[in-house]
Amino acid sequence: MTIRYGIIGSGMMGREHMRNIGLLEGTEITAVSDPHAESREQAAGPDGGRCRAFADHRELLAAGLCDALVIASPNDTHADILRDVLATKLPVLVEKPLCATVEDCRAVLKLAEGRAAPVWVAMEYRYMPPVERLRAELAGGTAGRLRMISIREHRFPFLAKVGDWNRFSARTGGTLVEKCCHFFDLMRLLSGAEAVRVYASGAMDVNFVDERYDGRMPDILDNAFVVVDFDNGVRAMLDLCMFAEGSWWQEQVAVTGDKARIEAFVPGPARFSPDGRERMSEVVISSRATKQPVREEIHVDETILAAGDHHGSTFFQHRKFLDLVRHGGTPEVSLEDGLKSVLIGAAAEESARTGRAVELG
Structure with missing residues (x-):
């Protein structure tokens, strides 16, 4: 059918x-x-x-x-x-x-x-192959008891969109909602816990500062640090910079437990690289016992990579969604997951504005 x-x-x-x-x-x-x-x-x-x-x-x-x-x-x-x-x-x-x-x-x-x-x-972002590999290693106990999560995204600025809607917090929810809900969702998924406290420091320092739309200046953050405390004692940090398109890795996700650190490294879209070529992602496992990092390239079919800007994740997500449509079941990412990622992002936006930590009930 x-x-x-x-x-x-x-x-x-x-x-x-x-x-x-x-x-x-x-x-x-x-x-x-x-x-x-x-x-x-x-x-x-x-x-x-x-x-x-x-x-x-x-x-x-x-x-x-x-x-x-x-x-x-x-x-x-x-x-x-x-x-x-x-x-x-x-x-x-x-x-x-x-x-x-x-x-x-x-x-x-x-x-x-x-x-x-x-x-x-x-x-x-849950479905990027290197992130899925990191998740599997974490679930298998490679890291031991998880204590820290670190996510870095250093990338290109927001692209031009119809009606310039992505230049304004009123339409996007703010950068820490629009862009970063992905990462707050990952933090919840990896920690297996709920956020209780959010602190952020951010600003619009470089991008769009000279742009005006009907006399209005864009108001979206282009860089931020966000710290999130979870109810099981895990703490997580996001390091975001949207004027760093020269970075070799666009995303870096790291989980550190009492036995090892596991890292996933993801390149940006090929169409923004100097040579226009796709690069492989990597996963690195650094054991405290051996002190010898083990590095592995993660290969993704180039046809899948070429179909989007998210390192194959859109394809792998759609494959699972199609299976759900055909055979029934429960969505892997629920409406409640969507709400909670926005809740953390909105708290981070509030914290960046006020300079105060935001407690989540």
């Missing part, structure tokens, strides 16, 4: 979802919706030959062309779109962050109570 997908939001990320769905057998993209004509026409293909295109997501829903939905529209539109989508019986994968505010996330969870069809929040 072919699963028919509808894509709500056909900009840069929506088209990445489309490319990755296209790599899976037994799938077809039958409809896209986007209020921006150029985006939806580009996604639909020449003369609309690839799929039906709609200016409004409600028209897409009414057309009855889809078996599953992907929401990849701007963050501040998720809440309104989900109100309509949750009234259907279709499985849904919604891009991170779940919503731009904690209040909207809570409202969505309330609306979804009792819904039979699954809703999966797209936390792609």
Whole structure:
């Protein structure tokens, strides 16, 4: 049976979802919706030959062309779109962050109570092959008892988007929600615990400082440190810099226990590298007993790497989502997971503004 997908939001990320769905057998993209004509026409293909295109997501829903939905529209539109989508019986994968505010996330969870069809929040970074390998080693006891998590992302600035929506905290939720909910989700997953305290220091120091939109200056952070304390005693740190596109590794994830340190190293997208070539990721295990780090390259099919900017994770996530659509089950990333990652991000934004730690009840 072919699963028919509808894509709500056909900009840069929506088209990445489309490319990755296209790599899976037994799938077809039958409809896209986007209020921006150029985006939806580009996604639909020449003369609309690839799929039906709609200016409004409600028209897409009414057309009855889809078996599953992907929401990849701007963050501040998720809440309104989900109100309509949750009234259907279709499985849904919604891009991170779940919503731009904690209040909207809570409202969505309330609306979804009792819904039979699954809703999966797209936390792609869980599915990067080196991160999955790190998770497996951690679960297998290689690190011993986990005590510390360290995540570094040093990368390129936010890209240009339609309507410049990603330049403003009101539409994104702020950088520590928009960009970093991925990492707070990873912290929760790796620690197996819930955050109790968040402290952040951040600023907009380099990117977009000379830009103006209708007289408004962008207000999103371009660098920050965030410390998160968890209720099982694990502590985690995020080191974010968005004017560091010359870094060899874009993401570095490290977990340290009483036996060993495990690190995953992930390169940035090939299209932003000087030679335009893909590089392999790596995992390094450093045992306290041997004091001899063991380094391994993690190989990912180049066709999968070329389908997006997230080191294959979008493909591997979609493979699991498709299995859920076909066979049923429970989403690996729930609406509650989406809420809690936004909750930590919003607390970090508040802490960066006020200079005070934020306690999470």
